[in-house]
Amino acid sequence: MTTFILEEWHEQRKNFNPSDPASINQMHEFKEQVKLDEQTEGNVRILVEIYCLLRMYPEAYKLFTTVMDLENKKDRKKYGALKYYMDNPNYSRPLYPCKIREGETKTVIPKFKYLPYPLQSKIFKAQKIVTCDCCKEEVDVYYSGGIYAIERAEYLCPTCIHSGAAARKYDGSFQEDLINDENVVNANYTEEVMYRTPGYVSWQGNNWVAHCSDYCAFIGYVGWRELLERGITEQFENFTAFSTIELSESLVNDGHHQGYLFQCLECGHYVLYSDFS
Structure with missing residues (x-):
């Protein structure tokens, strides 16, 4: 795992907003960047966390089982959480990249007093x-x-x-x-x-x-x-x-x-x- 990937991961995780289409797109882009980097255990574990943030639990589960240490208490807890989502697939939906990003639309959106996030709120x-x-x-x-x-x-x-x-x-x-x-x-x-x-x-x-x-x-x-x-x-x-x-x-x-x-x-x-x- 390169120092850049680790530092970028901390920044991405800190700023991630699951209600913001631009933030979702940015996390997907970072995911692809990590996948292209050397697949060390550190990078694989970062990918697992990215998949979890994006609610891509089958991908996270499959990847995590390749690096988990069942002697490690945190890994056992992580495995249990991922297993729960695998057994309950309807609990939440994956956060897919948005087809049109915030700021890329041509239509002007007026400021709604009672709707501060017109696109992010999915109205x-x-x-x-x-x-x-x-x-x-x-x-x-x-x-x-x-x-x-x-x-x-x-x-x-x-x-x-x-x-x-x-x-x-x-x-x-x-x-x-x-x-x-x-x-x-x-x-x-x-x-x-x-x-x-x-x-x-x-x-x-x-x-x-x-x-x-x-x-x-x-x-x-x-x-x-x-x-x-x-x-x-x-x-x-x-x-x-x-x-x-x-x-x-x-x-x-x-x-x-x-x-x-x-x-x-x-x-x-x-x-x-x-x-x-």
Whole structure:
């Protein structure tokens, strides 16, 4: 293992953000760089850790079994964790490279008050060129989550949603309901979140949560693993009907019990909401 690879690995691991497409792409690129370097035991172990960060558990398991030392307590613990993911493949999904990276889109994304990470949160997509049903312009960033209206809209561009043009054209709203909003007295906040903020995709209808005296910012889709990765399993306000123990056992991103992570714009506290299929 070269000194460069080791130093770069420490830097990559420190800055890795599983919610950031650019960070995911960068980790995949570093993975390929390590694979091309001399395959010492040190490099193999770094590759195992990279595979784990990218949730590529079969690859991590296969590689780790070539270097593990079962007399070593840490290796036995690592093996047990990888074996668990091999036996439970639906616990989380691999983090694949994004087709279009942050900053490479041509479509201008307006600043959404309640959606600080339009692409990273996976509410907007950037995978192909589509025609916005509202303005009829071709765009490479689009929303396909639908709108609560009689007429169906397949694709909507960020600008039409942000300006309110889409809600006016379809005479609809992007949220089904608002939770804990009794302390939100500013009607402009409600108008913005209902008619000018795209909704997240959920099992039982997207319900936007409020905290303090405003609505929260949507951060992204999460399971218990994502909360662990963020280090906030004991730092969120629980707007679900389940205890933290129950959440740790059943909350799975892209699973039957889906979590939705918000953050209060006033106090900064994370807020967790969830629903079942």
